[in-house]
Amino acid sequence: MDPNRFMDEKSESRLYIGNLDLRITEATLIKMFSPFGKIISEDFLWHTRGPKRGEPRGFAFIQYSSKEEAELAKEKMHGKLACGRPLVVRLASEKYLVESVENSSKIRGQHDKTCTTGGSSGQMSKNAKIAAIKNKLKALEEGDSNGKKQKTS
Template identity: 45%
Template structure:
């Protein structure tokens, strides 16, 4: 009989330096996010996602990923910007899963 997946096996580990930033207003652009997060630490990587197909092709997806060089900067950003109101929406800022 095949083994059932456990929570530990199916859940990807969380990164210490990569952030998920969600609940973005469609009018928010990359520049706005970078200017908001840059003062909190040195950014290593930034992925702003757009719809690739369909009627929303080319429009922002409403979330992005940002990676800092240090875990300390990551936690500073979470403390400072989670629930921060940007364009009248509270940002969701949390650690992101690491793809294996």
């Protein structure tokens, strides 16, 4: 069996669940997502050091037994309110790609509070950085065309 093929199949049935309220527990998460298929693993992430040690990080991963189950859960749960917050549900393999596209299409100067821009260390992906620079340049150009001289340094 090709190990790369196994990895592709695994990543296609693994979901990223973000924007979780800190009151949501592992058991609650499993109960919310189990109607869509057989969950074969769940990774609920916690802070491991610092002042928030032992507190939930606000996101998790769920692995289904098939791609179809993961797609169904994604379709039904993305945007659904949980404790007053809309869930962000994506295939784990598409997380960074989708966020880069969203970041580049956002209104300049505004940041969507439900979006993360990269890994847990706060670093942005290369595409997200490029999109942010393009948005900043566009905002500066529009500012100049409105008679406002802005310093570019």
